[in-house]
Amino acid sequence: MLWDRIQQLSEILSLFFCIGFSIVSLFWNSNLVVVTVASSQKAVDVITSSVDSAGGIFSGLYQRFQSNEALRKERDSYAKLVDEYKVYSHDIKVLQNDNQSLRKELEFQPNINYPTIRAEVLSVRLNSIYRTIVINKGKSDKIYPFMPVISRAVNESGELIPAIVGKVIASNSSSAVVQPIINSNFNMGVQVEGGSLWAILSGNSGRGTYVILNFLDSGVIINPKLYSQIGPIVPDEHGLEKVGIAGREVYSSNGGGVFPAGLPIGIIVEEGPRAGSFKTAFVKPHVKFDELQFVTIIKKLPDKWVEDWPEEKNITIENPFYGELNFPGEEPEGKSTGKELKSTPVIVKPTDVNNRENIKKQIPPPTVKKPEIKKKIPIVDEEEEEMIRNIDGNQ
């Protein structure tokens, strides 16, 4: 009887369950059911990795078959050469020793002074609303959230460099989730090559696999070719970084305490949309995320000050843009701009406080034009006379 009733109401009950479960999970997003469901992803990622590998085998099989005959002939000729090269192995060892000692003499320092571990990429989900990369190393290999992730990449000059992939955001015993720099929720402090230009890099660029540099000084010229059509560009007292930063390298600055300073990220390609009084620029990352197979995790936890910094000490700027200056006696303009910007508060950590002060110093204080008093003008009443006397007294 009850079963028949349930059968009759199955559509309504199913609808309520599916919608109810989804909404409860969205509001209460760390409950046990949600955690269990999310943990099941690991098994799927392992299969995904296998499918990718299998796909690679099939596509490569045809090409291998074609080149097999040619390779066989080459192999015979190279076999003879190998015998000859065996003689050189001793020379190589000598050269390697020389190389090591010369590097020491030149005080050659590797870029990363932290232990690293290599991991295989299980899946790269670039098409999802929250882009993630899953890797096959986890807590059992001492991989913890906020550890920087890098990968080998080729820069514009064709050199092999370690470029930033992202950071670990969650890890379980045998796998971890990496938030790539092209994730829309990714932010980090960066520095532009060849100058003291700092900015915030964000993954929420709205343009495919590019990232965006936010809060660039409005005086910075991003593409000098555009300006040269108007007139000559002369470097000002702030330095050469004001002349064309397009094509320059972007490095990590360690401003956020997560990434070591000086790790390459990508190159600036073009100017982005203007954000209030600041400029933005699109950056093309060095890492090709769709071709990632292996990554390296830097075993560096966030700097001590980041962990100790209490939430309540963060400074929130309600309006991060400096609009038009309103001079005394003028009607305040752009009320709507203030409303729009209020909805995007920016959290400023201690490193940004100095920048904020510098920005304030760069903006000249509003100048008040002294009123010229013409003595010939007849004074109408005593109040006006008193006012003019006060002004004269202040001068």
Added chain:
Amino acid sequence: MIFEKIVIFSGIILAHILNGSNLFDFGPEIKPDFMILFVIFFSLRKGELAGLWVGFIGGILSDAGLGGEEGSGGKIYYKIGVHSLSFSIIGYLLGKFGRSFYNENYISITVYAFGITILMRAFTYTLFSFFFYSNLNYSLLICSIYNAVLAPLTFFVLSWTYKLQPSEGLR
């Protein structure tokens, strides 16, 4: 009966795996969403209840693929519910109302795949913006076009696999 459900579930898993792989990618930005095609197929062929459940389970798997994020106090926050809500609601509505206007041929499959993909992704985007933040990187148009191109072939393969003809699910 149970075997049929197991086979359908295997199809959902396969769609999820294909979404995470790069087998059908054209560069880093042009990628299909097989889960949406799978939900559309079952909504149109088997009706609203199948559309609802396939959308829900497929959505849950897609949400699980988003991973967790460590928040304050070391607590991990997940994004379960975004895809499951959008996929299940649209799967249900498509099965309930969409089938009456649907006359299966290559053009209608393509048009439906394009329209429903854009609708599902727009709904997912709206939910994500409401519960989390505005994501400017989420592709609506490119993925929908690619899905529309792949839809006839996918429908053919799924029809053959599940032995479901266009008229079978209609009451």
